[in-house]
Amino acid sequence: MSQKIAPLSGFPEWLPGERLVEQQVLDIIRETFELHGFVNIETRAVEPVDRLLGKGGDADKEIYGISRLAAEPDGGDRSQVALGLHFDLTVPFARYVLENAGKLTFPFRRYQIQRVWRGERPQEGRYREFTQADIDIISAGELPFHYEAEVPLVIADTFSRLPIGPYRIQVNNRKIPEGFYLGIGFSPEQIAGVLRIVDKLDKIGVEGVAQALLEAGASLEQAEKCLALANISAKDLSFVDQVRDLGISHETLESGLAELSAVMQAGIAHAPGILVADLRVARGLDYYTGTVYETQLVGQESYGSVCSGGRYDSLASDGRATYPGVGISIGVTRLLARLLPAGAIGTTRPTPTCVLIALGAEQDRAQASSLAAALRSRGIATEVAPTAAKFGKQIRYADRRGIPYVWFPPTEPDAAHSVKDIRSGEQVDADPGHWLPPADDLHPRLVGPVDSAQ
Amino acid sequence: MSQKIAPLSGFPEWLPGERLVEQQVLDIIRETFELHGFVNIETRAVEPVDRLLGKGGDADKEIYGISRLAAEPDGGDRSQVALGLHFDLTVPFARYVLENAGKLTFPFRRYQIQRVWRGERPQEGRYREFTQADIDIISAGELPFHYEAEVPLVIADTFSRLPIGPYRIQVNNRKIPEGFYLGIGFSPEQIAGVLRIVDKLDKIGVEGVAQALLEAGASLEQAEKCLALANISAKDLSFVDQVRDLGISHETLESGLAELSAVMQAGIAHAPGILVADLRVARGLDYYTGTVYETQLVGQESYGSVCSGGRYDSLASDGRATYPGVGISIGVTRLLARLLPAGAIGTTRPTPTCVLIALGAEQDRAQASSLAAALRSRGIATEVAPTAAKFGKQIRYADRRGIPYVWFPPTEPDAAHSVKDIRSGEQVDADPGHWLPPADDLHPRLVGPVDSAQ
Numbered sequence: 090m091s092q093k094i095a096p097l098s099g100f101p102e103w104l105p106g107e108r109l110v111e112q113q114v115l116d117i118i119r120e121t122f123e124l125h126g127f128v129n130i131e132t133r134a135v136e137p138v139d140r141l142l143g144k145g146g147d148a149d150k151e152i153y154g155i156s157r158l159a160a161e162p163d164g165g166d167r168s169q170v171a172l173g174l175h176f177d178l179t180v181p182f183a184r185y186v187l188e189n190a191g192k193l194t195f196p197f198r199r200y201q202i203q204r205v206w207r208g209e210r211p212q213e214g215r216y217r218e219f220t221q222a223d224i225d226i227i228s229a230g231e232l233p234f235h236y237e238a239e240v241p242l243v244i245a246d247t248f249s250r251l252p253i254g255p256y257r258i259q260v261n262n263r264k265i266p267e268g269f270y271l272g273i274g275f276s277p278e279q280i281a282g283v284l285r286i287v288d289k290l291d292k293i294g295v296e297g298v299a300q301a302l303l304e305a306g307a308s309l310e311q312a313e314k315c316l317a318l319a320n321i322s323a324k325d326l327s328f329v330d331q332v333r334d335l336g337i338s339h340e341t342l343e344s345g346l347a348e349l350s351a352v353m354q355a356g357i358a359h360a361p362g363i364l365v366a367d368l369r370v371a372r373g374l375d376y377y378t379g380t381v382y383e384t385q386l387v388g389q390e391s392y393g394s395v396c397s398g399g400r401y402d403s404l405a406s407d408g409r410a411t412y413p414g415v416g417i418s419i420g421v422t423r424l425l426a427r428l429l430p431a432g433a434i435g436t437t438r439p440t441p442t443c444v445l446i447a448l449g450a451e452q453d454r455a456q457a458s459s460l461a462a463a464l465r466s467r468g469i470a471t472e473v474a475p476t477a478a479k480f481g482k483q484i485r486y487a488d489r490r491g492i493p494y495v496w497f498p499p500t501e502p503d504a505a506h507s508v509k510d511i512r513s514g515e516q517v518d519a520d521p522g523h524w525l526p527p528a529d530d531l532h533p534r535l536v537g538p539v540d541s542a543q
Numbered sequence: 544m545s546q547k548i549a550p551l552s553g554f555p556e557w558l559p560g561e562r563l564v565e566q567q568v569l570d571i572i573r574e575t576f577e578l579h580g581f582v583n584i585e586t587r588a589v590e591p592v593d594r595l596l597g598k599g600g601d602a603d604k605e606i607y608g609i610s611r612l613a614a615e616p617d618g619g620d621r622s623q624v625a626l627g628l629h630f631d632l633t634v635p636f637a638r639y640v641l642e643n644a645g646k647l648t649f650p651f652r653r654y655q656i657q658r659v660w661r662g663e664r665p666q667e668g669r670y671r672e673f674t675q676a677d678i679d680i681i682s683a684g685e686l687p688f689h690y691e692a693e694v695p696l697v698i699a700d701t702f703s704r705l706p707i708g709p710y711r712i713q714v715n716n717r718k719i720p721e722g723f724y725l726g727i728g729f730s731p732e733q734i735a736g737v738l739r740i741v742d743k744l745d746k747i748g749v750e751g752v753a754q755a756l757l758e759a760g761a762s763l764e765q766a767e768k769c770l771a772l773a774n775i776s777a778k779d780l781s782f783v784d785q786v787r788d789l790g791i792s793h794e795t796l797e798s799g800l801a802e803l804s805a806v807m808q809a810g811i812a813h814a815p816g817i818l819v820a821d822l823r824v825a826r827g828l829d830y831y832t833g834t835v836y837e838t839q840l841v842g843q844e845s846y847g848s849v850c851s852g853g854r855y856d857s858l859a860s861d862g863r864a865t866y867p868g869v870g871i872s873i874g875v876t877r878l879l880a881r882l883l884p885a886g887a888i889g890t891t892r893p894t895p896t897c898v899l900i901a902l903g904a905e906q907d908r909a910q911a912s913s914l915a916a917a918l919r920s921r922g923i924a925t926e927v928a929p930t931a932a933k934f935g936k937q938i939r940y941a942d943r944r945g946i947p948y949v950w951f952p953p954t955e956p957d958a959a960h961s962v963k964d965i966r967s968g969e970q971v972d973a974d975p976g977h978w979l980p981p982a983d984d985l986h987p988r989l990v991g992p993v994d995s996a997q
Contacts, residue, residue, distance in 0.1 A: 100589060105583070126899075131557070134672060135554060152613070156608055157608075157662035172551070199559065462700075471580065475682075489648045
């Protein structure tokens with residue numbers, strides 16, 4: 090093992106203290122999703138390549154294929170199916186629903202927290218391996234619209250429990266631009282192309298979008314209307330009048346405005362100030378058909394969305410049955426890659442361990458182990474010192490690891506145990522059968538930049 | 544999406560109720576590992592193929608390589624490094640330690656729970672994708688021996704918290720067969736081969752091993768001695784005398800006997816009845832150098848080991864520094880694939896959801912959502928009924944999902960809320976600001992076949 094060791098670009102790994110932050114974030118995400126009635130599933134990491142291809146816009150370019158390095162030519166293993174690593178959790182979930190439909194109860198509310206892989210060129214906030222945390226509600230046949238209003242509220246509740254600073258969930262409804270574009274004279278075949286161009290507004294700007302629309306055959310007036318629509322944004326229901334002021338009417342547009350109003354009304358009632366109706370949001374993936382979501386950290390909008398999703402109608406369909414759904418996905422790695430290096434999120438200590446038992450001599454290890462077992466039985470994470478070094482060295486070991494307490498067993502018969510808080514230096518007698526740390530010290534806790542200053 | 548949907552052999556997936564069992568098992572494993580002072584890390588799923596090759600006996604045959612399906616010929620992405628999916632968590636951990644040595648505190652106690660992939664032919668208990676839960680303690684330079692005694696005690700504590708029935712941890716020390724084989728006249732070059740042959744005892748039997756040893760150049764007496772050694776097994780320290788009775792002495796053998804005695808003594812003191820000194824246990828992987836572990840479910844020994852590991856001295860070495868370690872790995876998927884279909888493990892209910900709020904009419908949804916938020920704020924997992932169907936249908940929805948309580952908001956002003964335990968049929972008035980379910984009903988809990996009969 091003498092190869093050079095170097096990180097692989099696009100495959101991030103955390104140090105233990107950073108991973109502890111990620112664990113705590115994932116714990117809160119999981120707890121909140123479960124409070125909202127979602128059950129967990131995991132899917133295998135691989136899907137048939139045929140199933141992955143073409144499901145995510147141009148995601149086919151991003152798929153990693155897998156193959157056995159030493160496939161046996163004499164068979165037994167000749168799988169006819171080419172396999173690839175999944176690039177999101179929605180496509181595998183749709184397949185899981187089709188495969189297990191007879192064993193699930195609909196509407197099926199599931200959450201899924203797993204790694205996904207994309208062979209994209211790595212850049213800030215974009216990785217080749219990263220963790221997503223998804224919720225989806227999928228139904229058999231019909232999916233009631235109210236779930237499109239519920240999904241962003243689950244995210245608002247989740248994010249309110251995380252010290253990630255202010256954020257906004259931007260919502261739109263695919264029916265609004267679709268109906269609007271039809272209303273200004275684009276043909277149904279042109280819609281997807283126009284949507285894709287307008288979706289680049291943040292990247293190429295107003296001039297670029299206008300240019301691209303004209304090149305795609307739009308009139309100057311059509312291009313202006315498209316840009317005017319994309320420019321509409323409101324924290325209340327005023328977006329409806331702003332759209333009406335553009336003087337376009339179409340049945341699909343009306344339907345989209347009514348649905349987006351209902352989503353915004355639910356947001357105003359249950360998560361005031363969080364939702365923004367933003368008519369430029371389109372989401373790249375072709376399979377969305379109704380409400381779509383993106384989420385920005387306030388003041389860090391250029392970083393892009395950290396939580397996105399939408400309604401889809403035909404992703405899970407096997408020709409006989411269709412399972413429409415709505416879902417949203419938190420980009421956990423993406424979020425932490427922004428917050429961790431900035432020191433914007435952390436934990437009260439970098440290790441779960443609460444107590445280090447000091448060791449006077451190596452032959453005391455058996456008693457120290459029994460003492461550790463007694464503390465663990467009350468939920469106190471405890472380890473015994475690695476060696477019977479001088480106590481000063483053992484305290485420094487605890488300090489380097491971030492362990493707050495060092496426990497000293499008695500050095501003479503009938504003497505008392507004592508425990509030292511190595512942060513304050515305070516040392517007190519303690520009964521190993523009853524001592525408990527202050528509740529705040531029992532486990533590490535998640536803190537933001539404000540709390541950590543305490 | 545009209546392809547045929549079929550499971551992929553070797554890539555198991557759980558239904559939601561089964562996954563809930565796995566989650567609870569993983570929660571207990573994590574909690575216990577943390578109580579013992581282990582911190583978590585995760586490593587990327589991929590390693591350079593060069594690093595994977597030759598690290599796990601003939602594991603090189605089992606590696607899945609990955610490659611981008613649409614690699615761009617015009618570069619920017621021309622990674623010179625061939626990548627493969629990791630086949631265990633030990634090899635990636637050793638690489639992580641080398642890569643981050645300057646940022647870690649040694650001895651470094653870590654746990655790691657991730658999926659691994661092996662391109663083996665699937666069979667009962669063997670999968671192509673499965674989850675392992677590992678602990679390792681790794682040091683810089685020297686690793687104190689006492690960690691070899693500690694590792695099986697952590698597993699004993701973990702398994703004592705899981706309803707998996709009786710089990711035995713079989714321990715051996717590589718120095719015992721090595722010293723013994725040298726003592727009966729094998730050359731140092733022959734040791735690995737002899738070890739590999741004797742390791743097949745369970746598969747090919749006494750006759751088969753004897754035959755293979757003779758073919759490998761052993762004398763009849765040497766073969767008999769090897770088999771006599773492999774036949775020794777004891778729950779106490781009597782294995783030492785049994786080995787002595789074979790009349791062989793060698794310095795390395797003595798060292799191994801002393802170490803195995805120390806491991807057994809710690810087991811007798813802290814986990815009585817769990818450890819068995821079993822001198823046939825060798826473990827296939829070449830990198831083990833001291834104590835080795837396997838774990839069998841009592842009465843299901845033919846299923847093979849569900850938790851294995853050992854001491855290694857040169858796995859993590861970069862030519863300048865060496866980091867010896869000792870670790871053990873719970874085969875989580877393997878364990879559950881045995882226990883789940885047999886009904887030997889389960890949960891008190893198949894969903895985290897505790898309460899379904901019934902809906903008298905669709906226009907009551909906003910109030911129902913506020914009520915749900917109030918219950919969630921006290922940690923009660925709650926969802927609102929999908930539609931305002933007849934109450935009987937809403938109760939059946941809860942019943943099919945395994946949700947124990949249905950909440951009925953008042954149908955007239957000033958009337959009381961009420962909550963129905965749909966298992967007993969009991970319905971009582973309830974205050975949404977104070978009601979709590981019995982503690983046993985707040986969350987699903989893990990149960991074994993005995994407990995579930997209650």
